[in-house]
Amino acid sequence: MTRRSKRMGFQLRKVTCLLAACATFMAGHVTTASAQSDGPLRIEITDGVIEPLPFAIPDFVPEDGGASDFARSIARVIAADLASTGLFREIPQDAFISGVTNFSSPVAYADWKAINAQALITGAVSSSGDSINVKFRVFDVFSGQPLGEGLQFSGGAAGWRRMAHKVADIVYSRITGESGYFDSRVVFVAESGPKNARRKRLAIMDYDGANVQYLTDSSALVLAPRFSPQGDRVLYTSYETGFPQVYVLDVATVGRRVLSSQEGTMTFAPRFSPDGRTVVYSLSAGGNTDLYTMDIASGQARRLTQAPSIETAPSFSPDGSSIVFESDRSGSQQLYVMPATGGEATRISFGQGRYGTPVWSPRGDLIAFTKQNAGRFHIGVMRTDGSEERLLTASFLDEGPTWSPNGRVIMFTRESQGETGEASLYSVDITGRNLRRVLTEGAASDPAWSPLLN
Amino acid sequence: MKHIAMTALFVGALAVSACSNDRFGNGRFGGGSGDFVAGSPSDPRSPAYFNQTIGDRVLFAVDQSTLSQEGVQVLTQQATWLMENTSYTAVIEGHADEQGTREYNLALGARRASAVQNFLIDRGVAPNRLQTVSYGKERPLEICSDELCYSKNRRAVTVLAAGAITS
Structure with missing residues (x-):
């Protein structure tokens, strides 16, 4: 059970005989990330979850001088990750009866039970040069058992937030049975300037808004970036040449190249196929917008639709077999599904209003969309056949949903009204609960969530 | 009738100039201030005349790209001007209001933009002098969130440039 990240050099391994309490620990019921837990500590994520699960997380124990900078910060990031889901509620530290000063000491379950903590997360940090090691354990307080194995990560100290997110992902996973989404990034458009002269640049950040890096300057308008399935490349639309064209950018080097530049055409609304080799996008020529795919390696383009109507905002199904897109062929914008090679399209949206920007969920079960009806905008989800439509938000202008890697949360752009109106990022659960603003330095739009990093 | 429409358009263009400071509201060439100076809106060969006296833009109904009667009048004059002033090319910019997805x-x-381009070509302007974006x-152009502004933002603007289009 050793995982290794090429990018960050994290190592994840069991905390085994490092622990004095090793024997007890291993005897406790062990769950893996995706396994069913039969213990009482379990959140079933359904529409019925209303009461968040209370958890306690003391500051992690610094095991040497160099670790003290991180011991508290890491615990704080874990707590923020869990609380941000709306599924967990942190018990304030000033309510604690006992503290944790030694990672190996037995857990005083009664003290945590007394303050109604159902889950307890403890950890310790040690340092060695520029590296830190983070170990942690999760306890089911009411059954008096560890929940899963103790684990530890080591890696560069600069990656401490990622280590915290990884811990939070594992805790989330053990308690909900779902994979997590905290160790992920979001590429978006950072905006500044007045509404009629907006300056836009591509930026990338951790899912929680930390560690912002800019990928382009604001000399040219940029729109709607999208991650590759591996998270290493970004597709976006830029007005660099004066005309909108799709570009592909390498995240590590920030090098970019135009995907296709055919004189007299505009390209936009790109997305990767699930294998990362093909891009589907819109191309406008002579005022007509249709869908195309392009093989990235060969540059070979293929036309998928041929209609006088607007066909745009395409998104692949996770198995790569189908594409959902919007078209106004019926007279107003509606959602359609067609084979990934083109061919007959089936309309799936039939409610009141106009539907756009469909995005297939990473689980394959739902399609998120933007809906415009009666002067309001909504983010919603429906099944892939169009049934069971549910609207999750409503405002003056919500648009452009993107899925969390586990398909439980949707991030989108919300623009406020009027002359001082500006864009910001929000997230909402697919249950419609837990609407919250994603904190960014300035105005921000067009978020696209990366896959879970590894 | 035509004269009245023109006057209204001229006033509209001036109002636009007064409150906008980027090229998406004005043409690339600002209007001069003198009444009879070459290059001013009263000089029929000047871009300022094109932008302000003829009008560099046409407006559209919600979700539509069909040219209105007023639009046809403006574009007819744009075509005539472009035919008489062959040293200019143009990029036609198509815009939408904020009600709708990106x-x-x-x-x-x-x-x-294409509707305008097609009209100008039909009236004799050489296709290689016109690009669209x-x-x-x-x-x-206008930043309020109601129909007063939206109606001005649903536009296609013919932006003049000197010289031939390079390809």
């Missing part, structure tokens, strides 16, 4: 509005702006809802 992608759809890009496609809608492309339709609007869509800005979707990215470059509103």
Whole structure:
């Protein structure tokens, strides 16, 4: 059970005989990330979850001088990750009866039970040069058992937030049975300037808004970036040449190249196929917008639709077999599904209003969309056949949903009204609960969530 | 009737000039201030005349790219001017109001720009002098969030440039 990240050099391994309490620990019921837990500590994520699960997380124990900078910060990031889901509620530290000063000491379950903590997360940090090691354990307080194995990560100290997110992902996973989404990034458009002269640049950040890096300057308008399935490349639309064209950018080097530049055409609304080799996008020529795919390696383009109507905002199904897109062929914008090679399209949206920007969920079960009806905008989800439509938000202008890697949360752009109106990022659960603003330095739009990093 | 429409348009263009400081509201060439100076809006060969006296833009109904009667009048004069002033080329910018998704509005702006381009070509302007671009809802001229502003933002603007289009 050793995982290794090429990018960050994290190592994840069991905390085994490092622990004095090793024997007890291993005897406790062990769950893996995706396994069913039969213990009482379990959140079933359904529409019925209303009461968040209370958890306690003391500051992690610094095991040497160099670790003290991180011991508290890491615990704080874990707590923020869990609380941000709306599924967990942190018990304030000033309510604690006992503290944790030694990672190996037995857990005083009664003290945590007394303050109604159902889950307890403890950890310790040690340092060695520029590296830190983070170990942690999760306890089911009411059954008096560890929940899963103790684990530890080591890696560069600069990656401490990622280590915290990884811990939070594992805790989330053990308690909900779902994979997590905290160790992920979001590429978006950072905006500044007045509404009629907006300056836009591509930026990338951790899912929680930390560690912002800019990928382009604001000399040219940029729109709607999208991650590759591996998270290493970004597709976006830029007005660099004066005309909108799709570009592909390498995240590590920030090098970019135009995907296709055919004189007299505009390209936009790109997305990767699930294998990362093909891009589907819109191309406008002579005022007509249709869908195309392009093989990235060969540059070979293929036309998928041929209609006088607007066909745009395409998104692949996770198995790569189908594409959902919007078209106004019926007279107003509606959602359609067609084979990934083109061919007959089936309309799936039939409610009141106009539907756009469909995005297939990473689980394959739902399609998120933007809906415009009666002067309001909504983010919603429906099944892939169009049934069971549910609207999750409503405002003056919500648009452009993107899925969390586990398909439980949707991030989108919300623009406020009027002359001082500006864009910001929000997230909402697919249950419609837990609407919250994603904190960014300035105005921000067009978020696209990366896959879970590894 | 035609005269009245023209006057209204001229006033509209001036109002636009007064409150906008980027090229998405004005043509690339600002109007001069003198009444009879070459290059001023009263000089029929000047870009300022094109932008302000003829009018560099046409407006569209919600979600539409069909030219209005007023639009046809303006574009007819634009075509005549372009035929008489062959040293200019133009990029036609299509725009949409903010009610709509980014992608759809890009496609809608492309339709609007193309409608203008096709009209000008039909009236005899050489196709290689005209290019189109869509800005979707990215470059509103007016920034309020009601129909007063939206109606001015749903536009196609013929932006003059000196010299031939390079390809």
